Amino acid sequence: MFSGLIEEKVDELAYVFNSPLVPVEVTINDDYDVYEEKGTLCCLGYPIARAFGRDSGARVEEGVGVVAGGFTSCGSKKNWVTQAKSGTVFRIEVAEKVLTHFAEKEPHYHFKAI
Incomplete structure (x- = not known):
């Protein structure tokens, strides 16, 4: 249960995050170096890939399909x-x-809806 003081905000978040799922193709723009220090790389708040150390490589998270390229650790x-x-x-x-x-x-x- 949430306090009545934040009930409106909770309702707003529920509306956004409980909306129907849509498939999306995501391309990383060449102008950016996309990385996450010591943790999970995320997109729109969803976990995408995770390394466990410099030499571990990176594991793609469940529900993510890599079409081209990939993820690594460094x-x-x-x-x-x-x-x-x-x-x-x-x-x-x-x-x-x-x-x-x-x-x-x-x-x-x-982002491109598919």
């Missing part, structure tokens, strides 16, 4: 990153309202 042993390879294209299903509300906030990705 950096130093202490400061490693999960990184998208140049030209990576992947497909995921996202909540429709998440796509329409948040896509412009992620300029390093190009």
